[in-house]
Amino acid sequence: MYEHRRHRLLPWPRFIRRASRHLLIGLAIFSGAVGVGTLGYHTAGHLPWLDSFLNASMILSGMGPVDKMEYPGGKLFAAFYALFSGIVFIGVMGIVLAPWAHRLLHITQLEDQ
Numbered sequence: 001m002y003e004h005r006r007h008r009l010l011p012w013p014r015f016i017r018r019a020s021r022h023l024l025i026g027l028a029i030f031s032g033a034v035g036v037g038t039l040g041y042h043t044a045g046h047l048p049w050l051d052s053f054l055n056a057s058m059i060l061s062g063m064g065p066v067d068k069m070e071y072p073g074g075k076l077f078a079a080f081y082a083l084f085s086g087i088v089f090i091g092v093m094g095i096v097l098a099p100w101a102h103r104l105l106h107i108t109q110l111e112d113q
Contacts, residue, residue, distance in 0.1 A: 002102050005109045019099045026092040033060055033088045037081050045074030060085045 037056025041047050055066050059082055069075045
């Protein structure tokens with residue numbers, strides 16, 4: 001997917017397109033995760049749609065829950081969704097930062113040659 005260390009550095013317009021694709025993939029994953037969380041909080045936590053979206057967004061961003069879960073199903077969902085959100089956050093950051101890290105390593109490798 002990326003150029004080999006012996007190849008020339010990718011020009012800025014093509015690199016920005018690559019980084020934008022990675023950002024769009026990350027946003028799609030975040031959107032899907034928020035959708036799963038919203039649906040789960042609505043069904044398992046018996047929250048209205050807007051409150052469900054708020055809770056899912058806050059958990060996914062690492063801010064913490066807003067509403068207290070009253071039902072056992074809601075508590076279980078909140079616990080598993082928090083674990084899932086941590087993994088999604090780390091994974092998406094890897095996807096978004098990968099082209100930048102590769103470019104940095106590629107630049108340092110070019111300077112050595």
